[in-house]
Amino acid sequence: MRLQPLREMMKIPNTKVGIAFAIIVPLLFAIIWLTGYHNATTHFDRLKVAVVNEDGSQADSVAEQMTANLPFSAEVISYKDAREQLDANDITMMIVIPEAFTKHLAAQEDTSLEFHMNSADSQVALSAAESAARQMTASIGGSHVQADIIKENSIRNFATSMVPMMLGFIVFIAFMTMNIQFNIVTQILNRKFGKWQVFWNKQLLLAIIGVVVPTIIVTIHALANDTAASYMQLWGFELLVAFACISFTQMSFAIFGNAGALFNVAMIPFMLMTAGNIIPVDMLSPVFHVIGNILPASNGVQGFAQLIYNGEGAAANILHLLFILIITFALTCAAVMLKKQQVQYVARDKKSAEV
Structure with a gap:
């Protein structure tokens, strides 16, 4: 087989550019993604969560327990501020301790915690937040506390x-x-x-x-x-x-x-x-x-x-x-x-x- 066409092909700059693309593009994806995603799922502590206490001072210990035990960066703030941050997707989850929560808990009556999540967030963040919500309710009140998970701004059509x-x-x-x-x-x-x-x-x-x-x-x-x-x-x-x-x-x-x-x-x-x-x-x-x-x-x-x-x-x-x-x-x-x-x-x- 005569290789003269191949020699002429290699003299054209576009051929060399095409070869460069074939080699460099997959290398770029590999290097950048392997570097950027390295141990990313171990950094859940970088995600932010807001705790809203609507049960008064008697629930302060519960709120403190949440901020200390959650795998995320958590702080106690007002409902208004938490809602604004959730809508802006600045936080992954808003946890609401409802009124009379500690009263029901002390009486071993069924109660619930509200976990609000923004559907605009990534599925990785939503999955981690939902898992943390269920573990949190189990650690606080066992079978008496339920996790009321509310996904805000949800869209039905995939x-x-x-x-x-x-x-x-x-x-x-x-x-x-x-x-x-x-x-x-x-x-x-x-x-x-x-x-x-x-x-x-x-x-x-x-x-x-x-x-x-x-x-x-x-x-x-x-x-x-x-x-x-x-x-x-x-x-x-x-x-x-x-x-x-x-x-x-x-x-x-x-x-x-x-x-x-x-x-x-x-x-x-x-x-x-x-x-x-x-x-x-x-x-x-x-x-x-x-x-x-x-x-x-x-x-x-x-x-x-x-x-x-x-x-x-x-x-x-x-x-x-x-x-x-x-x-x-x-x-x-x-x-x-x-x-x-x-x-x-x-x-x-x-x-x-x-x-």
Whole structure:
């Protein structure tokens, strides 16, 4: 078999890029995930729980026993503060000691403790919290105390639970793929037009795409799923996620050239890990929490989880996405400014004029 086609194939840069992707991508996922998830399930003490005592001073000892024995970071606060933190997904569980709890307990009468959990939290956190709730009730009152587990903001349709990933993460993949092609188009057009003329015309096209795509996919999900947030809330947040993803992936190509594709792919395992839908971000190393804050898809998934289940609570993610959009666009403009203008088209025009 003649190997001349293979030799010619290896001379083409795209072949080498493809081989690099095949080798580096699985290595990146392995290294990042094995590092990030290492012993993550042993860090339940990083999850936060609020204890609400509605039974007065006679139940102080019970509340203290809970905070001391729970495998989580726990504190006693007011019902109002605990409720706000639960809705914002800042705590994993809210435990309520009801009125007359100690009276029923002393009389060996049946009573219960309320354990409120936010359905927007990850399944790992919810499972750990539910297990801790049942163990807590057994240790306090044996068979006389029942665990009244209340999952707030629950959604019956399982398909709806996948919406945060589809709206918050899949759009990154879509725009990353789009900008791979647009990077090639930009290189071609830069030989014919000025770099800023190409840049701003491309921004116009990206702006149109950034509005049309969110409108289509949010409309589809709004018709198919029942969510706590309104259509305009979902559309507005998806608009921000889309532009942040477009700007982030565009920046990668502006700075790294063709290697920008590999940079964008390298960010995928970080975003999947810090999205919080698999394991709570608090259980990961603090450095990954910081990384998640500066990546668009991580904030997209977290924000949509709040909107889908609670109808609110995505303020921090909105601020992060605005920061990502502004900084990455500024870096893109700086990279374009520093790049030399390709002048091939000038030489060609001059030659044509002489003829």
